[in-house]
Amino acid sequence: MIPAFFPSELLAWTPFIDPLYSIYPDLDGWWLPLLIPVAFVVSLVFQGVKRPTLDGVLPATLWMTLKILFFMALICAGIQIFYVLVVPHTTTPW
Amino acid sequence: MATTQSNPYDSGIKGYIAIALGWFIPGAGHWLLGDHKRGILFFISIHALFLTGLLMGSVLVLNRPDEQLWNYSEMMAGWPTIVGDRLKTTLYPDVDDIDHPSGYSPMIEDAATAYCGVAGMLNLLVLIDLFLLVSGDHQPQSTNVPPKLPAEGEK
Numbered sequence: 001m002i003p004a005f006f007p008s009e010l011l012a013w014t015p016f017i018d019p020l021y022s023i024y025p026d027l028d029g030w031w032l033p034l035l036i037p038v039a040f041v042v043s044l045v046f047q048g049v050k051r052p053t054l055d056g057v058l059p060a061t062l063w064m065t066l067k068i069l070f071f072m073a074l075i076c077a078g079i080q081i082f083y084v085l086v087v088p089h090t091t092t093p094w
Numbered sequence: 095m096a097t098t099q100s101n102p103y104d105s106g107i108k109g110y111i112a113i114a115l116g117w118f119i120p121g122a123g124h125w126l127l128g129d130h131k132r133g134i135l136f137f138i139s140i141h142a143l144f145l146t147g148l149l150m151g152s153v154l155v156l157n158r159p160d161e162q163l164w165n166y167s168e169m170m171a172g173w174p175t176i177v178g179d180r181l182k183t184t185l186y187p188d189v190d191d192i193d194h195p196s197g198y199s200p201m202i203e204d205a206a207t208a209y210c211g212v213a214g215m216l217n218l219l220v221l222i223d224l225f226l227l228v229s230g231d232h233q234p235q236s237t238n239v240p241p242k243l244p245a246e247g248e249k
Contacts, residue, residue: 016145017153025199026197034205034209037146041143041213042216045136
C-alpha cells in the first residue's frame with residue numbers, strides 16, 4: 001500500500017525540473033528547519049578549509065553548527081525584543 | 095643559510111589547472127593536487143547543498159531575473175549551474191510567463207535559491223584556499239616546518 005506521504009502526483013514529478021511544492025503544496029511553514037542543513041554544510045566546508053588535517057572535523061563541524069544556530073536564534077530574539085519594546089515608541093502614527 | 099622549504103602544492107601550471115577544475119567541479123582541485131580526502135569532502139558537501147536546492151525549487155531557482163546577487167554566487171558552483179541554467183532555458187524559455195503551481199511556496203523558492211547560492215559561495219571559499227595553497231601563501235600546519243636559523247657566523 002502506498003503511504004500517505006507518497007502522493008500519486010509524485011509519479012508525474014520530475015526531480016530538478018518540477019519544484020517540490022508542486023507535489024507537496026504550501027511548504028512555506030518548513031523554511032525554518034531548512035536553515036539547519038545550510039548551517040551544517042557551511043560549518044563542514046569551513047572546517048575543511050581551516051583545519052590542517054581532517055581528523056576531528058565532524059565534532060568541530062557539529063559544534064560550529066550549534067554555535068551558528070544559537071547565535072541566529074539570539075539575533076532573532078534581539079530583533080524581536082527591539083521590535084516589540086522599542087519600535088512602538090519610536091514610530092509615529094500615519 | 096636558511097633552507098628553502100618546498101611547497102607540496104606548488105606544482106606549477108598544474109596548480110592553476112586545479113583552480114580552474116575546482117571551479118568547474120567543486121572539490122576536484124584539491125583532488126588533483128593529491129588532497130583526496132579534502133576533495134571528496136568538498137565535492138560531496140557542495141554538490142549535496144546545491145542539488146538539495148535544485149530538488150526543492152527545481153531549475154527555476156537558477157538565474158532568477160529578480161535575484162542578481164544570488165545568480166552571481168550560483169555561478170561559482172560550476173557545472174551544476176551551467177547544466178541547470180541550460181535546462182531552464184530549454185524547458186522554460188519564457189520565464190516571466192510561468193504559471194506557478196497551486197501549492198506555490200515563495201519562501202521555499204527563496205530557500206532553494208539560497209541553498210544554490212550558498213553552495214557557490216562555499217566553492218569560492220574552497221577556490222580561495224586552493225589559490226593560497228598553490229601560490230604558497232598558506233600551507234596546512236602539518237607541513238609547516240620552521241626554516242632553520244643560520245648558524246653562528248654564517249651569512
